[in-house]
Amino acid sequence: MKIVLYAAVSLFFTAKLSAQEAPLVWDESSVLDNWERAVRDFRRDHNFGILLGQTQTRWKGSVDDRSIDTHSSASEITLQYSFHIPWTKGFGYSLGTSASVMLGDQGANNIQTHYRATLPGLELGLVWNLNDRFRLNLGAVYGWERVDGLKIDDRPGRISITEESLSAKMSVDYFYKLTWAVRIEVEHTRFPENASASYDLEKSILRTRLGLIKHLL
Numbered sequence: 001m002k003i004v005l006y007a008a009v010s011l012f013f014t015a016k017l018s019a020q021e022a023p024l025v026w027d028e029s030s031v032l033d034n035w036e037r038a039v040r041d042f043r044r045d046h047n048f049g050i051l052l053g054q055t056q057t058r059w060k061g062s063v064d065d066r067s068i069d070t071h072s073s074a075s076e077i078t079l080q081y082s083f084h085i086p087w088t089k090g091f092g093y094s095l096g097t098s099a100s101v102m103l104g105d106q107g108a109n110n111i112q113t114h115y116r117a118t119l120p121g122l123e124l125g126l127v128w129n130l131n132d133r134f135r136l137n138l139g140a141v142y143g144w145e146r147v148d149g150l151k152i153d154d155r156p157g158r159i160s161i162t163e164e165s166l167s168a169k170m171s172v173d174y175f176y177k178l179t180w181a182v183r184i185e186v187e188h189t190r191f192p193e194n195a196s197a198s199y200d201l202e203k204s205i206l207r208t209r210l211g212l213i214k215h216l217l
Helices: 001-019
Strands: 044-063 066-088 091-106 115-129 134-152 158-175 181-191 200-215
Touching: 044 181, 066 115, 066 200, 091 134, 091 181, 115 158, 134 181
Parallel strands: none
Antiparallel strands: 044 066, 044 200, 066 091, 091 115, 115 134, 134 158, 158 181, 181 200
16 A cells, blocks of 8 residues: 555656646747736847838048038948846846948038948847836947948048947837837947048937847747
């Protein structure tokens, strides 16, 4: 009798431990509208994004004693990646990187470029998941911008340069599905150094973007 009792108790605890150790696998079809069970106050780990936007660049300085203060605009496509780590109850931080290309830069008087590209840098952000639908992001970005074929009117030739950049950004994510969100983002970029030793130019960029974010559960 004791042997049968021991066998029954062992089988019960073995089954219970196995059930507890089995990983929970979430997907949109199983969770349906009860997202809070899957989100658990913070969407952590991997996030990928693709965004389209517009840039407004202000060029200011002087070339050959000629004062320059003008603006240009361009379309932009941006790829983003970030890894989100929770602190407590909806708050956390993120580490990431991004790259973008600006095309059709036009509107500036006396200044032309072939294209401009933002090279992958380092982004550190604060994240607040307000609920299972909305998320706020504040970030600082250290990176570089590549300016190809910069030309000042009445100056011979073109130059191509890579500049150090510092940015502050803010974005809002709305999750219309469990793992998909729409992002609205604003970023302001400044350049600590002049564009070139031969061109006494400074510039700043205001970026507005709209795109999709994919969160991997």
